[in-house]
Amino acid sequence: MSRPLPFAIALAALATIPLFGPPDYVLHLLITATLTAIAGTGWAMMGRFGLVSFGHGAFFGAGAYTMALLWNHLGVSPWLGIPAGIIVAVLAGVMLGWPCFRLRVVGHYFALVTLAAGEIVRLLVTAMREETGGSLGMTPNRVPLDHGFWAMQFSKAGFWWLVLGCWVLALAVWWLLDRSMSSKALAAIAEDEDAAASIGIRVTREKLKVTVLSVALAALAGALTAQYRMYLSPESVSGLGISLQIVFGAIAGGMYAPLGPTIGAVLTIGLDESLRVFFGTELTGAAPFFYGILLVMFMLFLPRGIAGLLERKLR
Amino acid sequence: MDPFLLEALLNGVLLGGVFALPALGLNLVFGVVDVVWLCYAELVMIGMYAVWFLYTQAGWPLALACAACLPIVAGLGLALHWLVVRPLLTAPPINQVLATGGVLFVLQGAATLVFKTDFRSLGVDMPPMELGDVFISGTKLIAFCAALVGAACLWAFLKFTYVGTAIRAIARDREVMPLMGVDPKRIYLIASGVGGTLAGLAACLLVVQLDVHPFVGLSFGPITFMICVMGGLGNMLGGFIAAFMMGLIISIGGFYGSTELSYVIAFGFFILMMFIRPQGLFAR
Numbered sequence: 001m002s003r004p005l006p007f008a009i010a011l012a013a014l015a016t017i018p019l020f021g022p023p024d025y026v027l028h029l030l031i032t033a034t035l036t037a038i039a040g041t042g043w044a045m046m047g048r049f050g051l052v053s054f055g056h057g058a059f060f061g062a063g064a065y066t067m068a069l070l071w072n073h074l075g076v077s078p079w080l081g082i083p084a085g086i087i088v089a090v091l092a093g094v095m096l097g098w099p100c101f102r103l104r105v106v107g108h109y110f111a112l113v114t115l116a117a118g119e120i121v122r123l124l125v126t127a128m129r130e131e132t133g134g135s136l137g138m139t140p141n142r143v144p145l146d147h148g149f150w151a152m153q154f155s156k157a158g159f160w161w162l163v164l165g166c167w168v169l170a171l172a173v174w175w176l177l178d179r180s181m182s183s184k185a186l187a188a189i190a191e192d193e194d195a196a197a198s199i200g201i202r203v204t205r206e207k208l209k210v211t212v213l214s215v216a217l218a219a220l221a222g223a224l225t226a227q228y229r230m231y232l233s234p235e236s237v238s239g240l241g242i243s244l245q246i247v248f249g250a251i252a253g254g255m256y257a258p259l260g261p262t263i264g265a266v267l268t269i270g271l272d273e274s275l276r277v278f279f280g281t282e283l284t285g286a287a288p289f290f291y292g293i294l295l296v297m298f299m300l301f302l303p304r305g306i307a308g309l310l311e312r313k314l315r
Numbered sequence: 316m317d318p319f320l321l322e323a324l325l326n327g328v329l330l331g332g333v334f335a336l337p338a339l340g341l342n343l344v345f346g347v348v349d350v351v352w353l354c355y356a357e358l359v360m361i362g363m364y365a366v367w368f369l370y371t372q373a374g375w376p377l378a379l380a381c382a383a384c385l386p387i388v389a390g391l392g393l394a395l396h397w398l399v400v401r402p403l404l405t406a407p408p409i410n411q412v413l414a415t416g417g418v419l420f421v422l423q424g425a426a427t428l429v430f431k432t433d434f435r436s437l438g439v440d441m442p443p444m445e446l447g448d449v450f451i452s453g454t455k456l457i458a459f460c461a462a463l464v465g466a467a468c469l470w471a472f473l474k475f476t477y478v479g480t481a482i483r484a485i486a487r488d489r490e491v492m493p494l495m496g497v498d499p500k501r502i503y504l505i506a507s508g509v510g511g512t513l514a515g516l517a518a519c520l521l522v523v524q525l526d527v528h529p530f531v532g533l534s535f536g537p538i539t540f541m542i543c544v545m546g547g548l549g550n551m552l553g554g555f556i557a558a559f560m561m562g563l564i565i566s567i568g569g570f571y572g573s574t575e576l577s578y579v580i581a582f583g584f585f586i587l588m589m590f591i592r593p594q595g596l597f598a599r
Contacts, residue, residue, distance in 0.1 A: 047409070050407075050409065052412065052413075096586070099590045100589075103590050104593075105589055105590070105593055107408050108351050108408055108412065109544065109589060109593060111412060112351075112540050112541065112544055112589070113585075113586050115537055115540065116537065116541060116582040116583075116585050116586050117582075117586065119537050119578070119582050120579050120583060120586075123576075123578050123579045124575070126575050127573055127579070240533055240536075240537065241533065244416055244419070244420070247416070248417075248420075251413055285424040285425065285427025285428035285429075286424065286428060287424070288420040288421075288423050288424035288427070289420070289421055289423075289424025289425055289427075289428060290424070291417070291420045291424070292417045292418060292420030292423075292424060293417070293421055294417070295413060295414070295416065295417030295420065296399055296414050296417035296418060296421070298417075299403065299406070299410045299411075299413055299414035299417065300402055300403065300414065303406065303410050
């Protein structure tokens, strides 16, 4: 982002991909990776300032379910449902974040509180069987393809452009945050909360700001993921499993660089698919097994992720 | 009193006893080494598979299978400490938690690779016991008693042995104790081993009640963390009371509403407690 021209060229190149008529499978991979990247970028905004959330699945799921429920039960278009989902998730994030920051629940304790919140959303979705289909999941109602725009149901190419736009939005949010005083304040808070407060930084307010941004991106990614897959279940869009997956992508790529989570997302989806191609569906456990080993390796030897490594090489 | 409500109450207490054991193990590791083992429930899961495999596949007697399970899981705990936690002792807490989160994926993946995703059951069940109008599951009662015995052993170990005293001392002040001639590295390793043993014991108690599958850890893992933190670090009695409270909330909530809602209440209670008493319920 610091060099706008190469970025714009790369973006234009990405946007023209569907014009060359690539196989559906390639577009599918690109879309999936970009969706993961949006969620990871959102997570890393908090994560890099020491606010480790294990509950981003909650916000991912809140966005997805709000949108899908509004569409299926009230016929509200996802174009309105996604902003509504983001609002619901942000409200939930503030409700959780404000007391946490105010009462200084930090570190391990913050991680555990967010973990509990993630589980609460998963359980609530499961408990509301009548509306959400419980653990069996639900599918957004389909419409004929020529009416697809209002229902946000497009071909893969349409989705690619939509998702790409949202990804650019996520990076823009990161960039704006990075240039603002807030990022300096948050860096100071991450270093030493008492010292930061003593020089007049409003700790609670700064933390809430970044939480709102981070949660909104997670909800956006969640709603788009559900809409793209046309299927959502408590396990696939909320709970600890999905939270840890979001975290993994962001960490592996590197949470301190704007493109880090994106690199991580490409890596996770690439790893996922290659394991599936090489081992087939027989060895379903292989993917988490290798993820886990990589995650441990990254923490032991490369805690700043791939982007951190690249930055060091470039310098 | 409504016999069904009484039954729910009793089941809550029994459930609490089973939650207490892994929470105590986690508490020990968290309190002494100051690292959250995010994969603790997955260690229990591996232990459950070990008992299941030795009992149903290798044809060992159940008691022997359970006895073998303890050193297996204790060994896993030691390996986890030696390979993953020890190099990260000076790293930021985030990195430590995420590394053990990676181990969670490794263990789940390994279990899926080896045992597939089928639900495995031991197929042992004891006849329910009748107390007046109330029926209590025999397996649950035995598991509860075993949990109490395990906790008592842990308490005696920490209270009366030299190493136990050193463990408690390190948990209280990790700067001064090395000056007194206690090697913290050794204490960390011992605490990890004991934490692993407790996970193994918890596995033996859970495998008779739950079907084991690779993701079984996710069903009781989160609640274990909450009990561990709510009880207060290094406070065994607090851990026990927190476990009973959670067990009762879940059991009574399930009696009046649904299981999911009772867990929602339990997790909500935890979040509230973190706001009101972040140092644990019984912190001084």
